[in-house]
Amino acid sequence: MSRQSLTKAHAKISELTWEPTFATPATRFGTDYTFEKAPKKDPLKQIMRSYFPMEEEKDNRVFGAMDGAIRGNMFRQVQQRWLEWQKLFLSIIPFPEISAARAMPMAIDAVPNPEIHNGLAVQMIDEVRHSTIQMNLKKLYMNNYIDPAGFDMTEKAFANNYAGTIGRQFGEGFITGDAITASNIYLTVVAETAFTNTLFVAMPDEAAANGDYLLPTVFHSVQSDESRHISNGYSILLMALADERNRPLLERDLRYAWWNNHCVVDAAIGTFIEYGTKDRRKDRESYAEMWRRWIYDDYYRSYLLPLEKYGLVIPHDLVEEAWNRITNKFYVHETARFFATGWLANYWRIDPMTDTDFEWFEDKYPGWYSRFGKWWEAYNRLRYPGKNKPIAFEDVGYEYPHRCWTCMVPCMIREDMVMEKVDGQWRTYCSETCAWTDIKAFRPEYEGRDTPNMGRLTGHREWETLHHNKDYSEIIQDLGYVRDDGKTLIPQPHLELDDPKKLWTVDDMKGNVFMSPNILLNEMTDDERAAWATAYRANDNICRV
């Protein structure tokens, strides 16, 4: 502020609100939370007069870097292994951003505090910025990177792909259901405050190590807005804590939001960082080490734990279990193997792992080779068409996993799989917490209390159901993941573009019939199903071929 102090200016701006007497704003999006006893203050004090020039300056830096990257031939040194994963990441992330914009009026509707409405509306504009700046970055990649296939169909692929749907929770979850659950706890208190650290800081760091300095340029610019969003979320959280009636809902929502964010974000970003990099320095932080720093120390210990003094019940057990899954249960590595098993259902290519990668993984995650080494060797061996089927249809000792009905990431930690008949249908869940989310949390009643505003899990939640019992050559043409010669696939299980014989085509997919695990599960007799579940949980799924 040049002319008035920020405090005076903000005080003046707060005079713009008034108490309506003719009609009150429509409550379009309900909440089961109450804010009658809430303290009212705006932590943000953002004023449009300073906001627009500040963001313009940030933009100028971003666009300057983009010009520089082109002039400096950045793509001469970009690792294809890395940029292929950006076809997935950048197809997903603009949607959560713009969904966050859509979430802001839900928070404004639900929180009767004009002081904070200003900050929420500013966040809305930030999110429009983030969504379109990310789309523009993707366009630059498409124009300048060696293989544009996958970038060129980005939003269509996002909408019809299994991984796109998993990512879509990180977006739809912001704008649907109870307004506070969605726009505050899930979006701001957990997703933005905890997981944007790995999304927008840790991952861009890895991009730079792989020759791509534009991802850090754009995403650090995005992240610089997030601190204001975190303040919005914290402020509403404190308001909610002022009313005892909100505590069971806060406890429920923190458990759901924490666990869902872990399931979705750690699966995706962990894979991008660990399997998208060529940087195998031993002193380079692993995803687990990054997680420990950014999420466990910076978020859990510095942000969540202090809230205990307000009486908030923190999901310590779920934080520890997430850490346990990342370190001891190989969650990220199971996810990467699943992505690579299903390479033919992707719109990006996945580079095989090499001995150098193996050595690094074993160093960072002891026991990695005995669990995954042989499988990646098989992936490498089966990477070309002609003599073999895609690895998903070959017997390499890997049982295709069932999906978690809640988080939609497959149930890859076999021993933790939960099977229940819910709403007349047999469903599988990756964990007890995901089962609880569907069976207990997303319901119109919670622990004896009416929760009519809570959301519902809807849609065709198992992607495979849509393609059950079809030949894969038909499926991939339906999906549109075919290059402009009409036959070569966009996805490939390697990065070699120099020889057409190495590239899989629609014809190579013929004769491979795709089945939905969930449909098959529901067709079993009770005895068959029980036997299947026991065997599924017992299968260590270690490739010994």
Added chain:
Amino acid sequence: MADSPVAAPTKRSFPRVEFTDSEAGALEFPSSKSRTYNYFKPAKLRATVYEDVTVDVQPDPDRYLTQGWIYGFGDGPGGYPHDWTAAKSSNWHQFLDPNEEWEQTIFRNNAAVVRQINLCLENAKRANAYDHWNAPWSKFVAQNLGAWMHAENGLALHVFTSIQRSCPSNMINNAVAVNAAHKMRFAQELALFNLDLSESHLEFDGSAHKEAWQNGSEWQPTRKVVEELTATGDWCELLFATNVVFEQLVGQLFRSELMMQVSARNGDYITPTIVGAGENDYNRDSSYTRVLFQLLVQDEKFGASNKELFGTWMTKWVPRCLDAANAMQPIWSQPADKVRTYAESFQSAKEKFTQMLEEIGLDAPKELNQ
């Protein structure tokens, strides 16, 4: 003095640069030249940046979304259901913002406006521009321009911000979000102008706006319409009632047909700069509004029913806005130098309203001339 021990140099670790030859054109292979987003048909031969960064970013079961919305509300489907408005479209995605607003335009344009206003206000202070204001004008600005800033802020936070949750496509969503930003910025500029005046040598009551807006007889019907707008659930009705009806009959009437006309004659060259920026915002925002409602009126399948619907919306909102406009009539007499009568201003506002309706393809409602 003994030498302090020298720490052994730490070995720096950094990633190795590797030339990968991953530039476009390094190899030819299927799709190696596929360098346009191919899932939508651009309006012209080549897609604009705006189209590239906006179209289809939010999925839709009517487009490519195969698994449907994966979260629902307690009482209905998730996403942005089409029945959140009574208006119907054969293809909501057909709408493209004529202003082509995206990240870069939003901040460039608004930062330019902010700088323009800042310069104007700084120069006004240096030139002691407020010293020449007469008392009636000072009171006029304190009360009436002060009251108006509430309307702008209410529309920003509870009308346009709200619409952008409920509207069905990303292109509508982005345009409306920018509209909300315009309104917020304009309302805040008016408030900070009010603060400047309060801190100047001028005899200026910086709190008079509250009483005028909350209780002043000239402003109660306007406040009533604004509050009724915020209480409206149908997003398309809200957009129509605000940007087509209220903004034409009340907003432009006050901003363009009063403030922009009389300020200079009353020794005030600052207000037109600030209010002019608001007028410029509305000019942009009315452009996208016009295009959207033209599409709905011209829709082959639903055009006729939409026209009928918009007619009912006008029946509801035009009288309310006329009440608001007419109640403001006394303020035309308050400045010392009255260069324009209310009748002239109101006639001009009605003509512009009628013209906008014609451009959309709607008939002027009979209520307009009653």
